[in-house]
Amino acid sequence: MEIIDAIILGIVQGLTEFLPVSSSGHLELGKAILGDKSIPQESLLFTVVLHFATALSTLVVFRKDVWEIIKGLFQFKWNEETRFSLKIIISMIPAAVVGLLFEEQLEGFFGGNVAFVGYMLIITALLLYLADRARETEKKVTYLNSFIIGVSQAIAILPGISRSGATISTSVLLGVDKTKAARFSFLMVVPLIIGKMAKDIIGGELQFQSEHTLAMGAGFIAAFIAGLAACTWMIQLVKKSKLSYFAIYCFIIGCIAIGFGLWG
Numbered sequence: 001m002e003i004i005d006a007i008i009l010g011i012v013q014g015l016t017e018f019l020p021v022s023s024s025g026h027l028e029l030g031k032a033i034l035g036d037k038s039i040p041q042e043s044l045l046f047t048v049v050l051h052f053a054t055a056l057s058t059l060v061v062f063r064k065d066v067w068e069i070i071k072g073l074f075q076f077k078w079n080e081e082t083r084f085s086l087k088i089i090i091s092m093i094p095a096a097v098v099g100l101l102f103e104e105q106l107e108g109f110f111g112g113n114v115a116f117v118g119y120m121l122i123i124t125a126l127l128l129y130l131a132d133r134a135r136e137t138e139k140k141v142t143y144l145n146s147f148i149i150g151v152s153q154a155i156a157i158l159p160g161i162s163r164s165g166a167t168i169s170t171s172v173l174l175g176v177d178k179t180k181a182a183r184f185s186f187l188m189v190v191p192l193i194i195g196k197m198a199k200d201i202i203g204g205e206l207q208f209q210s211e212h213t214l215a216m217g218a219g220f221i222a223a224f225i226a227g228l229a230a231c232t233w234m235i236q237l238v239k240k241s242k243l244s245y246f247a248i249y250c251f252i253i254g255c256i257a258i259g260f261g262l263w264g
Contacts, residue, residue, distance in 0.1 A: 005034045006046075006219035013050040013219075014057070014226025018186065018234040020165025020246045021253070022124055023054070025117045028159045029257055032114050048193075049216050050223040055193040057227030058186050061235075065187065087141055091150035091188045096195070098154040113159075115261025120160025121254030128162075128247035131169035139175045141184050148174065153188065160254070163189060164234075165246065172243075182235060 009030050016023040027047055059066055072081020141149070152170040156163040164185050171181030 003215045003218045006215035007222045008034065009046070010050055010053070010219035010222030010224075011226045013047075014054055014223040014228075015230045017051070017054040017223075017227055018164060018230045019237075020124070020128055020162045020168060020243065021250055022117075022121060022156075022160050022162035022165065023051070025121055025124075025160035025162070025257075028117050029114060029253075032260070046216060046219065049220055051193050053220045053223035054227035054231075055190045057224050057231055058190055060228060061231040062183070062187060065183070087143060087146040087184070088188050088191065090143060090146040091153065091184075092192055092195075093147070094150040094154035095157060095192055098157060099192075113261070115258050117160040118254040118257030118259075118261060120158055121250045121257060124160065124162045124165050125247040125250035125254060127169040128165055128243040128250065131172040132243040132247065134172045134175070136178070137175045138177050140180055141171065141176055145171065145174050145176060146184075149184070149188070153192075160257075162250070165243075165250075169243065179235075186231065 009027055012026050012030050013023050016026045027050065069081045069085055072079050073085055075081075149167050149170050152166040153163060155161055156166040164182075167185040167188065168178070168181045171184065172178060176184075
């Protein structure tokens with residue numbers, strides 16, 4: 001993988017991680033367009049590295065929230081921070097189970113299957129369209145909501161299903177306030193990504209001495225910087241904009257991807 005290609009893909013990841021348009025799907029499309037010939041395992045590894053970069057950018061943007069949660073937990077009291085942390089843990093369960101049980105099968109979806117990504121983008125478009133028609137409320141995320149949103153996050157492991165789009169849409173369809181839904185969506189993925197990285201490091205699956213290490217480092221930096229800007233922007237955007245705009249975008253890109261995959 002060339003360094004320039006890695007930087008381009010890093011920027012794509014950083015910008016699309018926080019928009020409901022599927023960062024993993026756009027990464028797979030970007031790899032196909034740039035002619036990336038990585039085997040599925042290496043391709044998935046690069047995707048995980050870029051997701052880790054955007055997870056760090058999430059921690060930076062939400063540093064005050066994260067610090068308050070950490071302080072609340074160390075008070076060892078049943079407070080708002082403890083309840084929020086428990087909801088985050090509940091939301092992690094479905095994706096953690098799917099990731100552990102079907103890791104090898106999931107790797108196969110990260111090998112440039114452009115048509116599949118296109119079909120998943122159309123599903124994302126449908127989710128966003130349905131969420132856009134939901135009524136505005138002031139409801140907070142409940143424990144049951146956390147698990148259901150977590151199921152959406154597990155399904156969004158597939159490239160083309162937007163993680164933020166699926167989780168925010170599910171939250172809104174459950175009646176959760178959009179701003180609260182976005183905050184919960186962005187924070188719930190951080191422990192999963194860090195856990196995935198830790199698992200791969202302990203298991204020896206991350207070979208930082210490989211010939212792609214420099215390119216991955218460049219992509220990591222690009223994704224982190226782009227993620228800082230996109231996360232800050234998306235927080236404001238989700239309050240004011242309609243999800244239907246993103247639904248139209250995902251539908252169009254999905255159709256193009258299907259055409260490219262079948263006849264390109």
